[in-house]
Amino acid sequence: MSGPRYHRTRRQDQRLVGFECQGCGWVSFPDERRVCKRCGDAPADYEEVQLADRGEVMTFVVQHYLPDDIETPQPVAIVDVPQAGEDGPQTGNEGGEPARVYGLLTETDLEDLEVGREVEARFREVFDEGDRPINAIKFSIPRGEQ
Numbered sequence: 001m002s003g004p005r006y007h008r009t010r011r012q013d014q015r016l017v018g019f020e021c022q023g024c025g026w027v028s029f030p031d032e033r034r035v036c037k038r039c040g041d042a043p044a045d046y047e048e049v050q051l052a053d054r055g056e057v058m059t060f061v062v063q064h065y066l067p068d069d070i071e072t073p074q075p076v077a078i079v080d081v082p083q084a085g086e087d088g089p090q091t092g093n094e095g096g097e098p099a100r101v102y103g104l105l106t107e108t109d110l111e112d113l114e115v116g117r118e119v120e121a122r123f124r125e126v127f128d129e130g131d132r133p134i135n136a137i138k139f140s141i142p143r144g145e146q
């Protein structure tokens with residue numbers, strides 16, 4: 001196989017794609033930002049990086065009071081998702097930094113949830129508005145490991 005495989009299959013395989021600031025290594029997700037949140041580079045020089053499908057819970061909150069049509073309790077977490085690193089070395093930035101991803105936790109027993117827990121990321125295209133898909137990430141504790 002040759003060529004930029006992942007640009008072609010990105011929509012189909014729905015993997016996580018982050019944007020790594022070439023100035024400081026900060027990985028933003030899901031949106032490419034014109035200004036780097038960390039080093040303030042503007043416009044920032046971003047490169048797309050592929051993220052792993054598992055990450056580690058950095059912190060989480062459990063929402064108990066939400067509108068009636070939303071199921072509660074509803075846990076949301078900030079998860080550090082490492083770069084997948086299967087597309088060859090990222091130039092000048094070995095390994096790279098994880099992306100800090102915010103998302104809902106589903107199919108998760110609250111008693112199993114703790115900081116440092118490994119969770120699986122599921123990428124969903126919620127809806128597609130013209131050529132601008134609206135994406136969402138949901139996390140869950142991998143099956144069989146609860």
Ligand SMILES: [Zn+2]
Pocket residue numbers: 021022023024025026036037038039040041044
């Ligand atoms: Zn930066």
